[in-house]
Every structure is written in C-alpha cells, then in structure tokens.
Amino acid sequence: MEIQVELNSGIDKTQLFGQTDEFLRLLRATYGVQVSSRGNILYVNGDSPGVEKAAKCFSRMQRRLTKQKVLDREEVDSIIVAVSKTTDDFQPRAIRVFSPKEIVEPFTKGQLAYVDTM
Numbered sequence: 696m697e698i699q700v701e702l703n704s705g706i707d708k709t710q711l712f713g714q715t716d717e718f719l720r721l722l723r724a725t726y727g728v729q730v731s732s733r734g735n736i737l738y739v740n741g742d743s744p745g746v747e748k749a750a751k752c753f754s755r756m757q758r759r760l761t762k763q764k765v766l767d768r769e770e771v772d773s774i775i776v777a778v779s780k781t782t783d784d785f786q787p788r789a790i791r792v793f794s795p796k797e798i799v800e801p802f803t804k805g806q807l808a809y810v811d812t813m
Contacts, residue, residue, distance in 0.1 A: 696740070696741065696742065696743045696746045697738060697739065697740045697746070698738075698739045698746050698747065698750040699736050699737065699738055699739075700736070700737040700739060700750050700753045700754060700757075701735060701736055701737075702735040702736070702737060702757060703735075703757060703761060704735070705761065706757055706760055706761070707760065707764070708732065710760055710764065710765060710766055711753070711756055711757065711760060711766070713766070713768075713771070717768070718756070718766065718768075718771050721771065721775070722749050722752055722753070722775070723749075725749075725775055725779075726741065726745035726746070726748050726749040726752075727741055727742065727745045728740060728741035728742075728745050728746055728749045729741060730749070737750075737753055739753070748778050748779060751778045752771075752774050752775055752778050755774045755777075755778065756771065756774060759774075769803075770803070773803045773804065777801070777807075
C-alpha cells in the first residue's frame, strides 16, 4: 500500500525529518514503512495499518511545524503514541469545537490528562 502526503509550502523538511533524519528513522522503525520524498510529496509504503499511521503522524507533525516551526523528540513520541491508539480508543477524548479542523485532539500527556478530567 502507498499513501502520498502533500507537504505544505512552508514546511522545513529538516525539521520534519529531524536532526540527521532522527524522526524519519523513528517512524520507519515504529511502523515498518518505507518513506521517500520527491518535491513536496512524501511517499509512505508498506503494510496497510503501518502506512496509514505513519502518514497520519507526518500530517500531525506538519501541523505542529506550521504553528511552532520546531519539533523535538518528546513531541514526536507523543504524536506516535496518540496515532498508535485505535480510533475507538482515542476519538472519545477528542473535543468538538468550531474550527477549520473541527476536532481537537490532545497531543501531549498533559493535554490528555486535562481532557480526561473534563
């Protein structure tokens, strides 16, 4: 299976992939996928569940970079944990709000604890 993830024009691939491709290697190892980049398109290949989760991670990482311009390992780890949970496990913790995204999900452990207390 292959999924193509389009990168926004302002995304710095160095930040998205991490220092010396740390985040790229982490996602490859976690989900057992192959990732290649041509222009502003990421190609994620492998088995279906891993490809879908890796593509979702890249999308969330890209959203983060749009807002804050820098990613660190802790943020990427929290994205992986959130995406690795099944939709049924994670969706009830989402909050519906009026925004272009429509659903706001917790990214960090602290945000998850906050949502759980609500």
